[in-house]
Amino acid sequence: MMRYKATISYDGTKYVGWQRQKNGLSIQEVLETAMQKVFGCEVECTASGRTDAGVHAEGQVIHFEVETGIPADKIPFSVNNCLPEDISMLACEVAPKGFNARFSAKRKTYKYSIYYSRFPLPMLEHTHYRSTVPMNVEAMKEAAQKLVGTHDFKCFMAAGSNIKDKTYRTMYSVDVEGKDNVVTITVCGNGFLYNMVRIMAGTLYYVGIGKLTPKDVGRIVAQKDRAAAGKTLPAKGLCLVSVEYGDGDQNTSEDSLS
Amino acid sequence: MMRYKATISYDGTKYVGWQRQKNGLSIQEVLETAMQKVFGCEVECTASGRTDAGVHAEGQVIHFEVETGIPADKIPFSVNNCLPEDISMLACEVAPKGFNARFSAKRKTYKYSIYYSRFPLPMLEHTHYRSTVPMNVEAMKEAAQKLVGTHDFKCFMAAGSNIKDKTYRTMYSVDVEGKDNVVTITVCGNGFLYNMVRIMAGTLYYVGIGKLTPKDVGRIVAQKDRAAAGKTLPAKGLCLVSVEYGDGDQNTSEDSLS
Numbered sequence: 001m002m003r004y005k006a007t008i009s010y011d012g013t014k015y016v017g018w019q020r021q022k023n024g025l026s027i028q029e030v031l032e033t034a035m036q037k038v039f040g041c042e043v044e045c046t047a048s049g050r051t052d053a054g055v056h057a058e059g060q061v062i063h064f065e066v067e068t069g070i071p072a073d074k075i076p077f078s079v080n081n082c083l084p085e086d087i088s089m090l091a092c093e094v095a096p097k098g099f100n101a102r103f104s105a106k107r108k109t110y111k112y113s114i115y116y117s118r119f120p121l122p123m124l125e126h127t128h129y130r131s132t133v134p135m136n137v138e139a140m141k142e143a144a145q146k147l148v149g150t151h152d153f154k155c156f157m158a159a160g161s162n163i164k165d166k167t168y169r170t171m172y173s174v175d176v177e178g179k180d181n182v183v184t185i186t187v188c189g190n191g192f193l194y195n196m197v198r199i200m201a202g203t204l205y206y207v208g209i210g211k212l213t214p215k216d217v218g219r220i221v222a223q224k225d226r227a228a229a230g231k232t233l234p235a236k237g238l239c240l241v242s243v244e245y246g247d248g249d250q251n252t253s254e255d256s257l258s
Numbered sequence: 259m260m261r262y263k264a265t266i267s268y269d270g271t272k273y274v275g276w277q278r279q280k281n282g283l284s285i286q287e288v289l290e291t292a293m294q295k296v297f298g299c300e301v302e303c304t305a306s307g308r309t310d311a312g313v314h315a316e317g318q319v320i321h322f323e324v325e326t327g328i329p330a331d332k333i334p335f336s337v338n339n340c341l342p343e344d345i346s347m348l349a350c351e352v353a354p355k356g357f358n359a360r361f362s363a364k365r366k367t368y369k370y371s372i373y374y375s376r377f378p379l380p381m382l383e384h385t386h387y388r389s390t391v392p393m394n395v396e397a398m399k400e401a402a403q404k405l406v407g408t409h410d411f412k413c414f415m416a417a418g419s420n421i422k423d424k425t426y427r428t429m430y431s432v433d434v435e436g437k438d439n440v441v442t443i444t445v446c447g448n449g450f451l452y453n454m455v456r457i458m459a460g461t462l463y464y465v466g467i468g469k470l471t472p473k474d475v476g477r478i479v480a481q482k483d484r485a486a487a488g489k490t491l492p493a494k495g496l497c498l499v500s501v502e503y504g505d506g507d508q509n510t511s512e513d514s515l516s
Contacts, residue, residue, distance in 0.1 A: 009379055009380050009381065010380050011380040011381055011383075056380075056381060058379075058381060076376075076377050077377075080377055085380065085383050085384070086383070087380060088379065088380050088383075089377065090377050091377075117348075118334075118348075119334050119346050119347065119348050119349075120338060120343065121267055121316075121348075122267050122268050122269040122314075122343065122344045122346050123267065123269055123314060123497075125344070125346075126343070127381065
């Protein structure tokens with residue numbers, strides 16, 4: 001058996017998320033079904049991490065093992081022939097020694113997109129959160145810098161999470177960009193707690209509409225005050241942009257990125 | 259009865275086009291059904307022009323007549339409550355005297371979007387045409403200028419059209435923009451023949467991939483040579499951006515914009 005590393009992209013609108021579930025169709029199920037057609041046997045795909053229902057991916061990374069005569073770089077052509085329009089394989093290679101899509105991941109980049117409009121804009125609606133008031137992008141940029149660095153992000157974790165300790169994460173960059181009526185928040189970190197990006201986005205959004213100040217955000221991070229942080233923005237505005245792996249690609253992450 | 263002018267936007271993916279048809283759901287039908295719920299009576303909507311199945315709109319303009327106590331600027335809130343996520347009313351006002359969404363239109367702006375990628379990108383797939391080879395944007399920009407001005411655009415009309423004469427149209431601007439892997443062609447003109455924008459886009463695309471030169475495009479326009487023009491690109495890459503009306507808003511267009 002050979003292990004492969006592949007990059008996939010999906011529009012998560014119609015799916016229950018990455019992971020197989022009994023209550024609906026998942027990206028994983030559709031992908032594994034396509035692979036079964038191509039390779040003639042069951043294939044299990046392991047992703048860098050789950051994405052929730054409605055979350056999109058431009059560059060999710062997976063690994064899978066299979067015995068096949070198809071050269072690695074031709075696998076995307078074969079697999080895409082069996083995939084619907086909203087899921088696509090963008091690259092495939094033989095995995096480096098010891099590579100694990102989940103445990104070898106060093107950094108992940110997510111983006112959260114918000115647009116301002118009094119009324120829904122159908123061309124943006126399934127990939128953006130809509131704000132009915134304009135946002136102060138400069139204030140959001142300033143607040144974003146309070147999130148950069150290594151912090152205990154307990155206050156940016158969904159209430160239902162069962163992680164108690166190990167809530168420290170390092171954010172290498174948190175960038176806010178405004179263009180026309182769209183604001184994009186791009187976060188690169190070594191790992192994310194459950195719903196963390198959506199709560200960070202909600203907190204920066206509150207700064208954008210004047211419900212919080214950049215100073216408040218610094219205080220929330222320092223005091224780990226979940227109640228003071230912003231609301232969890234909806235899944236549809238979130239997109240996993242890319243996953244980076246180290247040169248060695250051994251299992252070096254202590255905790256799993258999620 | 260009061261006549262209203264409204265701007266609407268739609269993601270055309272799931273629809274048979276603007277106009278009511280027996281073989282499927284149209285934007286017009288969904289919109290008129292929503293208005294019937296809001297106003298309690300049948301309402302007929304007239305658009306600036308039809309859009310084909312799969313074509314999108316950021317700023318389609320319509321008119322309709324109704325007797326209602328709802329102030330014009332509140333109508334979008336009421337109507338949007340009865341519309342699905344992929345159709346939205348963005349503005350509504352009492353129509354100027356003599357206004358007709360179709361016959362008063364002076365200029366329309368369309369954009370056609372193309373992306374380059376070896377493999378389908380799900381986040382772009384339903385709003386862009388995909389090129390599997392990179393495009394020469396500079397050559398496309400140069401060729402676009404050959405289309406600006408008043409020409410007999412017979413060669414950029416779908417074969418099945420029943421228009422024989424009156425095939426002259428004026429293009430005020432034809433702009434090509436390249437950003438990362440996406441090329442956008444934006445065309446503003448006083449009217450368009452059937453499939454004209456999609457054939458213009460196909461011709462500029464052929465220049466982009468080296469199948470035609472900018473000089474060829476000048477010759478095609480001058481010689482009205484449909485066979486030499488590019489293929490008709492698919493509907494999903496096309497979007498009606500905006501419709502402009504004159505100050506007077508009387509019926510001054512000789513032919514209907516389509």
